Amino acid sequence: MKKQTFLAILLVGALILTGVIFEPEMSFADDVAVTASVSTSVSCSTTATSTAFGTLTTGSIATASPNSTLLMSCNYGAGCDLNINDAGGGGNPGLWNSSASDIVQSADATLSAGTEGYGIQAATTANGSGGVLYPSVNYWVTGDNVGGLTLGTSVLASSSVPISGREITVIHKAAISGLTAAGSYADTITYGCVGN
Template sequence: MQKSTFRLFLILLVVLTIAFVAKANPAEYLNNPTFTGDITGWTVVYDVQGAGSIAYDGTYYHGGTAGSLKGVTGVAKGSVMQGYAWQSIGTEINLDDVVKLSLQWSKRSVVSTASGINILKAEITRPSLPDDWVEIWRCDESLPLVDGATAWTGPSELDVSDFFDETGSYKFRWYFDLKSGNNNSAQAIAWFDTTSLDVSAGVSLTCDFSTTTASFGELTTSVVSTAYGSTTINVISADTVFIKVQDDGDGVDPGLWKSSATTDLIGSANEASGNTATLEAGTEGYGMQATSTNEGSGAEFTIAVRYDYASTTNTVGGFEITDVTMASTTGAVTNRRVIMYYKAAINASNVMGSYSDTITYTCSMSE
């Protein structure tokens, strides 16, 4: 009987998802963020003032802080007020810091429903472009009903870190864009209160991969083969680590894929795409084994049950088209390592030719 032989290639796609988490207590970076007693620390500027104004309001405010920042148009039909209260942030922000925005806002229409969009915004300038304002938040575009202020609302600890992508000094402003309704006695009003810009130092994650390719060479029906080129991941992290694995397969099912005619898939972990399989010569299957080493320090890696098999055996864990957690820790690690081995077997029905697969590893600090 003629022996079937195959040349199989394995491509490992290394994807690092670096997550940042706050490890220190966050610090408030705005001066007088709750407008208690006045708006000291804020400079008011108008793009279009008309008869409107931006000022302290000691009569309408959120929570226990006595005071808010109030923007108001003139009393007139279609009166427009566009302006802002701004300040320079006194402490430098680093590009890997965690920055969270909190605020409460409210709107009101007087006599006639306000016109236009009546928008409230939070904006910053970056260190490299100190005159270019960038929007990091805006309220919804609803128009308040006549004479009834909307309930206080707003985001709490909204993560805006992506906007602070340079290290240096930033400016911050609260922006009013208001227009009164269609009545000579109409007026549009809006408020900011209970604001904050909390900043805390971020910690990073490093995952170094030993290789991005591996090869089975030629496979035959007489043996279970181990790929030339295992993968080692060396991890340094100041917090928990989760390593996930995802397989491309044929786009529908995981496995080693022969994309040229006649197409064929060597299933993972077996022909039926089972979670695990003990590979045997002459029986189709493909998968991975993972183990952690004693090197490094800190929390130890826990290998997922699916992949926790010794490389001296032929029992493997199957891949999935979607992410599956392969290894994780419960705390910080320094130079801890995980090693992955790849094994495959074929049967006489598998089509001769060249097979390949792409495996994606994702390394992150949150599950």
């Protein structure tokens, strides 16, 4: 009886061993490489093509209306820059009176009623998606502080990663003195954008 039991165990073991030996081999096909490409793009636009101070007086600091809202999108891995440059006049940035050849010059400043000055403030909004579009330090100011405009290109705001529909609000401020020549003043500010 013990011998029969022993043989039965051996037979079961042989069946298991046979199953392992004759298990089908698994074969693998060659790898398939999947590729794709995405073209770079950058775009920017403004919601306002003009803004006005109205009549400037020595008794107050004026804010132009409406503000300019700039929208920007880009898919560059290192983000993008929103640039700004000023037309000014007479070889200087600022509000230009061509008839009197007089200018209210633009510079980084804290404006004061009765003292000539002109510049902008920039603020980011929560609209859009992706990274944050941060204003440059000299434009990211409030109150009576302004960032000065330049005849050459300056960076108004920038992101370090891709963004979609991000916004910058630009506020224009000016003040005059008793020596500011009477007449009409004008300026043209040009915005552009570039990927990093």
